[in-house]
Amino acid sequence: MKVEELKQDIIQYSQSIGIDKIGFTTANTFTGLKNILMKQIELNYHSGFEEPDLDKRVTPALLLDKPQSIISIALAYPSKMRERVAGKKGERRGIFCRASWGEDYHHILRNRLQQLQDYIAEKVPDARFKFMVDTGELVDRAVAERAGIGWTGKNCSIITPEFGSYVYLGEIITNIPFAPDKPIEDRCGTCTKCMDACPTGALVNPGQLNAQRCIAFLTQTKGFMPDEFREELGNRIYGCDTCQTVCPENKGKDFHFHPEMEPNSEDVKPLLKPILKMSNKEFKQRFGRMSGSWRGKKPIQRNAILALAHFKDETAVDDLSDLMFTDPRPVIRGTSAWALGKIGGEKAKQELEKALTTEKDPEALEEIQKGLSFL
Structure with a gap:
């Protein structure tokens, strides 16, 4: 099977297993990203939860021998609860952010990535892979941006035209040479609503x-x-x-595609x-x-x-x-x-x-x- 045919096959299969968006990019080093990450550390802007080895964060070849491509996936999650509960005096409630609604998204994405990897391995038995979600070495957003999943908003989230920024991201590095997809043009323009609304001024610059x-x-x-x-x-x-x-790009965006993501x-x-x-x-x-x-x-x-x-x-x-x-x-x-x-x-x-x-x-x-x- 030709690589382009395989790519189209994978896209179709990904939709059948509940992957909402898929993109392909090269496994080249993320040039320039290391300097940005170093600057974040120098300024003490990093969280400390990230992979400490900066070279691994930007160099797919350190994670898989002779990689050719990275497959990036996105799954859309809900932004609104179908059943609401109201706080009352004496019965005050807290709130978990939307990315913590439903089952732990790491498990959900690993399941989809494993299914996708197994499917490709059946088609190309000698293919090699490494997949990761969030806690892996690569910067998910950098991969997704280069693979055309979305653009990096001023709020540092990947924003997709279809689902806004309410998406979970994951990726597979492989030695199969897929044709890369084109990145999406930034649509934030002059809007700074996210920066203006941040309660603590944590968004110090657009995308920082x-x-x-x-x-x-x-x-x-x-x-x-x-x-x-x-x-x-x-x-x-x-x-x-x-x-x-x-974010104006999130207005009216609320998707309930995955039952395991539904909040209690x-x-x-x-x-x-x-x-x-x-x-x-x-x-x-x-x-x-x-x-x-x-x-x-x-x-x-x-x-x-x-x-x-x-x-x-x-x-x-x-x-x-x-x-x-x-x-x-x-x-x-x-x-x-x-x-x-x-x-x-x-x-x-x-x-x-x-x-x-x-x-x-x-x-x-x-x-x-x-x-x-x-x-």
């Missing part, structure tokens, strides 16, 4: 993100949330969608107070299938405490006081103290004054003093 200021990153950290970002968090307990929801509204917009004292087992049972659980329960619990402070939820004072005195983790004790100060009231003040005499951890003590300073 300071991850250390990005709420999506901050919700995944495990230590104390830096003071300047605590009130910007709102009720987000994992991720942030602001730069996507304001009670899980993606959960009641906050029950999260505070969840055991590890309860957390895994409730949230374990979602990508937003990957850092464990501590960041989610800390963010839930900050969300209760955001709502000034007086019904949470007893729960937060209990955490402040009994939780073994200084970050949870201290964050609870800060939240009590933000919520305010005589009971909160009394509890904070009492904690001042019993707390031994210096960082937690500092948070208690901060809490008292608000009263």
Whole structure:
């Protein structure tokens, strides 16, 4: 079978297994990308979750011997819940970002990539492959851009004409020499809505993100949330969608192609107070299938405490006081103290004054003093 025929075959097969968009590009080094990545590290704009070897991030030949092509895929995910739940006073809810709705997208994409790889291997038995999703070495967005999946928006997301930026990305490196597809022209123009709307100013330049200021990153950290970002968090307990929801290219874009991506509204917009004292087992049972659980329960619990402070939820004072005195983790004790100060009231003040005499951890003590300073 000729390579062009094989390519058309693969495109047809990809559609039959639920791949929403597919593109092909060369396996050449991503020239210029290494300098951009180095600059991000120098400026401390990187998240630290990335592959540390920059050469592997830009050189497919370091990941597969004599590669010829990269196949890039995109799957569209929903932007709206079909079943909604509303927060009420005393029953406040947090929110997981859309990329954490449904089953963990890493599993979904790996499944599609494996099916695609197996199909090609049947046609070309001596072909070689390496596929990856998100946590792999290559920069998914750079691959997708070069393969014509979409363009890189000012919000650093790949934006597709069909699905906006609500897509998951993955790729397969192979030694089959497919003809490359053409990149798509940038359609952002002079629009800066995403940059203007970013709550923390994390989008420092068009297409340049300071991850250390990005709420999506901050919700995944495990230590104390830096003071300047605590009130910007709102009720987000994992991720942030602001730069996507304001994007004109995403207007009216909402696709429900994949049942496993459908959100359970009670899980993606959960009641906050029950999260505070969840055991590890309860957390895994409730949230374990979602990508937003990957850092464990501590960041989610800390963010839930900050969300209760955001709502000034007086019904949470007893729960937060209990955490402040009994939780073994200084970050949870201290964050609870800060939240009590933000919520305010005589009971909160009394509890904070009492904690001042019993707390031994210096960082937690500092948070208690901060809490008292608000009263």
